[in-house]
Amino acid sequence: MSAPALEERAREVRSDVLRMSHRARTPHLASALSCVDVLVAAYWGELRLDPARPLDEDRDRLILSKGHAVSALYATLARRGYFPLEWLGHFNEAGGRLPEQPSPGCVPGLELATGSLGHGLPMGLGMALAARLTGRTYRVCAVLSDGECEEGSVWEAALLAAAHRVERLAVVVDFNRWQATGRSPEVMALDPLADKWRAFGWSACEVDGHDPGLLARRLAAIPDGSGRPVAIVAHTVKGKGVSFMEDDNHWHYRSPDAAELQAALAELGRG
Amino acid sequence: MRNAFAAELTRLAGEDDRVVLLSGDIGNRLFDEFKGRYPRRFFNCGVAEANMVGVAGGMALSGLRPVTYTINSFMTARCLEQIRLDICYHRSPVVIVGVGAGLCYASLGATHHSLEDIGTLRLLPHMTVVCPGDPVEVRLALRAALVHPGPVYLRLGKKGEPVVHAGATPGFQMGRGIRLRDGRDACILGTGNVLPLALEAARALEARGVSVGVVSLHTVKPLDEGLLDEAFRGLKVVATLEEHSLLGGLGGAVAEWLADRPGLPGRLVRLGTADTFLHEAGGQDHARRRLGLALEDVVDRIAEAVDGVAHPRRDPGRDR
Numbered sequence: 201m202s203a204p205a206l207e208e209r210a211r212e213v214r215s216d217v218l219r220m221s222h223r224a225r226t227p228h229l230a231s232a233l234s235c236v237d238v239l240v241a242a243y244w245g246e247l248r249l250d251p252a253r254p255l256d257e258d259r260d261r262l263i264l265s266k267g268h269a270v271s272a273l274y275a276t277l278a279r280r281g282y283f284p285l286e287w288l289g290h291f292n293e294a295g296g297r298l299p300e301q302p303s304p305g306c307v308p309g310l311e312l313a314t315g316s317l318g319h320g321l322p323m324g325l326g327m328a329l330a331a332r333l334t335g336r337t338y339r340v341c342a343v344l345s346d347g348e349c350e351e352g353s354v355w356e357a358a359l360l361a362a363a364h365r366v367e368r369l370a371v372v373v374d375f376n377r378w379q380a381t382g383r384s385p386e387v388m389a390l391d392p393l394a395d396k397w398r399a400f401g402w403s404a405c406e407v408d409g410h411d412p413g414l415l416a417r418r419l420a421a422i423p424d425g426s427g428r429p430v431a432i433v434a435h436t437v438k439g440k441g442v443s444f445m446e447d448d449n450h451w452h453y454r455s456p457d458a459a460e461l462q463a464a465l466a467e468l469g470r471g
Numbered sequence: 472m473r474n475a476f477a478a479e480l481t482r483l484a485g486e487d488d489r490v491v492l493l494s495g496d497i498g499n500r501l502f503d504e505f506k507g508r509y510p511r512r513f514f515n516c517g518v519a520e521a522n523m524v525g526v527a528g529g530m531a532l533s534g535l536r537p538v539t540y541t542i543n544s545f546m547t548a549r550c551l552e553q554i555r556l557d558i559c560y561h562r563s564p565v566v567i568v569g570v571g572a573g574l575c576y577a578s579l580g581a582t583h584h585s586l587e588d589i590g591t592l593r594l595l596p597h598m599t600v601v602c603p604g605d606p607v608e609v610r611l612a613l614r615a616a617l618v619h620p621g622p623v624y625l626r627l628g629k630k631g632e633p634v635v636h637a638g639a640t641p642g643f644q645m646g647r648g649i650r651l652r653d654g655r656d657a658c659i660l661g662t663g664n665v666l667p668l669a670l671e672a673a674r675a676l677e678a679r680g681v682s683v684g685v686v687s688l689h690t691v692k693p694l695d696e697g698l699l700d701e702a703f704r705g706l707k708v709v710a711t712l713e714e715h716s717l718l719g720g721l722g723g724a725v726a727e728w729l730a731d732r733p734g735l736p737g738r739l740v741r742l743g744t745a746d747t748f749l750h751e752a753g754g755q756d757h758a759r760r761r762l763g764l765a766l767e768d769v770v771d772r773i774a775e776a777v778d779g780v781a782h783p784r785r786d787p788g789r790d791r
Contacts, residue, residue, distance in 0.1 A: 257534075303560075304560060304561045304562070311532075312532075312561075313556070313560055313561065316552060316556055318521075319525055319553070319556055319557055321525075322521070322522045322524075322525025322526050322528075322529065322553070322557070323525045323526070323528050323529035323532070323557055324529060325522075325525070325526050325529060326525065326526035326527060326528060326529020326530040326531075326532075326533065326537075327529040327530070327532065327533045328529075329514070329526065329529075329530060330529065330530045330533035330534065330535050331533065332511075333491065333511060333512065333535065334533070334534060334535075352521070353519075353521040353522050353525060353553070356517075356519035356521060356522035357522045357525065357526070359517065359519070360516060360517060360519065360522060360526070363517075
């Protein structure tokens with residue numbers, strides 16, 4: 201898919217995410233907007249992901265480890281055809297199948313129930329090691345938040361993955377430099393983040409996390425020939441796509457009122 | 472128990488190529504045969520238990536039958552959230568094996584004591600909790616766990632435990648106790664590595680004129696409700712015995728069950744360890760004695776419940 205087409209997909213998904221947060225009064229809107237381009241690159245790029253066969257044993261596995269941003273994944277999956285778009289209108293409804301953070305198998309295409317940070321990479325590593333034993337060639341890509349990289353289990357997994365040279369495992373860190381209550385590199389010494397992954401034995405690169413075309417090419421290049429697991433540090437802006445939300449951490453917890461929603465949608469060309 | 476575990480796991484891995492073993496950097500030499508036969512299916516996951524459990528969860532979701540293995544206290548308390556979310560929430564068939572139940576590693580200090588694990592793991596939805604009472608039960612429980620469709624926690628002792636089931640192999644089903652002897656007055660429901668102690672106590676009580684049965688209640692979750700119902704209807708005293716805190720373990724589970732069934736005539740006596748940390752040096756026998764699990768503690772408590780008379784209680788602090 202061309203870069204302009206990918207960018208149009210990203211605007212659609214961002215619009216969905218804004219409507220969902222407004223309607224359901226849910227937080228973590230800015231976290232979701234931050235990782236939309238990564239998800240668009242994964243689902244409309246070169247990864248082996250087929251909405252008609254969500255349980256195909258040879259599919260690539262995309263894990264949204266930062267489960268608080270799942271509204272972005274729900275919207276991506278719906279737009280990609282995994283389930284009807286109408287379901288998004290019932291996000292977080294009591295008794296519904298789209299919880300505010302995902303439960304196991306809640307929608308087709310969802311690999312893991314996440315929400316507690318630091319679980320997606322160890323489990324993704326288990327999936328990648330299982331592929332080797334069962335003779336399959338699928339890739340596993342875990343999308344982590346930068347704050348999540350403060351969890352020790354992330355680095356435990358990084359060490360084991362490097363020891364086993366699990367080259368079909370990748371991490372994308374959504375490095376928007378905010379966590380819930382502060383600047384992530386100030387709360388914990390995350391910088392230099394790509395160097396940390398390299399020091400742990402990974403092949404690491406840094407990219408513009410809002411260039412879906414570039415992200416798609418990076419994902420397509422896994423394994424990257426180094427024989428190592430791959431870390432893509434994606435530099436992002438929290439709240440990306442809506443001028444008055446960008447890099448304003450109030451939108452970690454706020455949801456837009458009707459006027460704010462209209463203003464935001466207008467910026468995305470959907471006023 | 473651990474040698475029986477390693478041997479049986481090696482055998483079962485030969486029957487099912489989905490079986491993989493993840494170890495938290497313990498079991499030096501113990502798994503040599505497994506590693507020799509199935510080198511690709513053995514993973515030393517290092518001193519990183521949380522990751523080991525997550526990896527096992529991911530493997531189970533990808534069609535494998537992972538078995539995780541390390542020292543009991545690290546296998547349960549340290550990575551409880553990973554067990555809860557990566558395995559139980561996804562209802563994945565992972566067998567979590569802890570070695571060193573209760574006070575097996577008493578001399579290594581409270582860091583290595585495991586007296587809260589039955590309580591914490593039985594709280595988790597979908598979890599089955601099995602505490603084999605001897606090496607024979609270890610083999611049978613492992614075989615059953617590896618065909619169970621959900622998570623199972625296996626609580627092993629250490630090595631050198633006596634074989635209780637020396638004769639014919641008993642029938643084994645998770646959730647069903649094994650009757651070892653019958654009694655008219657009371658019954659001891661023992662779980663895990665206290666099974667020899669339960670039998671010794673029953674013999675001592677018999678010498679005092681009290682007729683006591685013994686059941687290996689290896690599965691704490693789900694409880695054998697039919698067996699409990701029969702015991703509390705037919706006997707004066709039903710005693711639970713475990714190398715585990717009095718809070719939350721088998722005794723706690725049976726007390727919860729009993730609270731929902733008023734009117735049953737049997738009286739429950741819970742025998743386990745005191746709600747404390749042991750700070751002083753000493754091995755398993757010493758630690759049992761200090762925490763209230765000496766043979767005479769078991770015998771006296773049951774005799775007093777059957778007689779309905781209070782006997783003078785041994786003070787565990789007096790005989791260091």
